[in-house]
Amino acid sequence: MEPPTSGRDFSVRTTPKKRLSEQLPPTSRTLPSLPIELPQPDLSYWCEGNVGIPGVHRLTAALPGPHVAITALMHGNEYAGAIVLADLLRRGFVPRRGTLSLIFLNLAAFARFSPQNPIMSRFVDEDMNRLWDTPPAGSASHSSEQARVRQLLPYIETIDRLLDLHSMLWPADPLMLAGPSEKGVSLAASIGMPPLIVADGGHRAGPRLIDMTHFTSPHSAAQACLLEAGQHWTWAALKTTQDTVRQFLSVSEIDKASEHSEEPLTIADVTHRITAHTGHFRFIHPFASGTVIPARGTLIAQDGPDEIRTPYDHCLLVMPNFRTARNHTAVRLARIRS
CATH class of the missing domain: 2.40.50.630 (OB fold (Dihydrolipoamide Acetyltransferase, E2P))
Incomplete structure (x- = not known):
């Protein structure tokens, strides 16, 4: 406890x-029933990225503005977020102002996904979302995930506002995890969906991406929150992810204004x-x-x-x-x- x-x-x-x-x-x-309603997306065209880091795509507007990012595939079997990011890239999305980075995090784990055993591709060696300190500590020696975090950390530390996309194994209504900082709660509340926002301190095993000092320090203006969109591989989780990303881009002035949910928010502290x-x-x-x-x-x-x-x-x-x-x-x- x-x-x-x-x-x-x-x-x-x-x-x-x-x-x-x-x-x-x-x-x-x-185990719960594991309906795989969403086919695994083909990400082969997007694996290289465009900044010299695999899976990282940087889209820049003509007008100045913040560096906003959306991350997906922290866990290789949670690919609803990857579908949404790939769709933005496929449509040639251009931000209204500033910079938008779309990042596919654990491509190695994603490549191992099998519908016959869908929970086994969560990671290759260890959970990537317990490694986001500087440098990652306490992880398996030479793990695939540790190497990937080290590759991404310098880039992540340039981001002003981040939304990390996840889904859940067990059936549940979607929620937003805001991390340990009120800055995360503020960002989640500005997005306005899902209606439940949970402020929490993460896991004993190690810090998540949203727990990085870059996003939680009172001396930094950077913010981050994490979407848990509902059960893996369901159309409902994809729809929640699409709606949340659309609203995140809108409130970040990256895309045109979208219709804001009028559903009242519930904020809870772990x-x-x-x-x-x-x-x-x-x-x-x-x-x-x-x-x-x-x-x-x-x-x-x-x-x-x-x-x-x-x-x-x-x-x-x-x-x-x-x-x-x-x-x-x-x-x-x-x-x-x-």
Whole structure:
């Protein structure tokens, strides 16, 4: 459990005298249905890039303006974002002002995608979205992802505003992760979709792209946020990605104004990141991301001998992971801002 919250909160992790393991449903090891509605896109024409870095495309307007970027394929099997970026390139999109960079991040993992085993191409050696420090630390020696991050870091540090495109394994409504900085919340709120914005501190295993000091430091004006568009490979996730990218380009003055969603925004702050201490983490129910648990102290999961309970009333569950490995994030608990 990280980070800790106020002592006034109910402890989320307790060890009861009587274990409940045998009473819990086997949700932790059951994969969801994996409908592959979206065919894998052909990115061969875009792999080279146009700045001397594979997969990086820089589009420049005649008028001055900020350097805005959209990244896709942080994980090789999350390609709804890649479809959207490839479509912009195919249409010969030109920004209204400033510079737009479209970046395909983990092309090596993407090349390994197979519909027969679609979850196995998330990465080649290790999760790229835990390596964004300077230089990457704690990663596997000579990993494909570490080499790619080192190649991209100098370019990423020139970006003023970034949207990182992802999707989810487990069925869930889309949300925007704003990272640990209020600058990320501000950017996500300006985009205005999806309607749920979650401010969080990332993962114990290492920093995400949006957690880079370049985007989170109060001494920098740069901003970043991360879209989780819904379940992988679905038309719904692609539609959410298209709409969010269109609005991001509009508010960044890169494209003409688009129709802004009038749906009210919900902003929630992650107070606890629940990390699995054992290889036997199980939820008591297949909770969907975005579920609000009304009562403080409600049992939601078991981690070996430990019970995981909600630390306050109206606790929001963010992206439960039903195949949690030891030392990986199982779920984030968040308090909705009033």
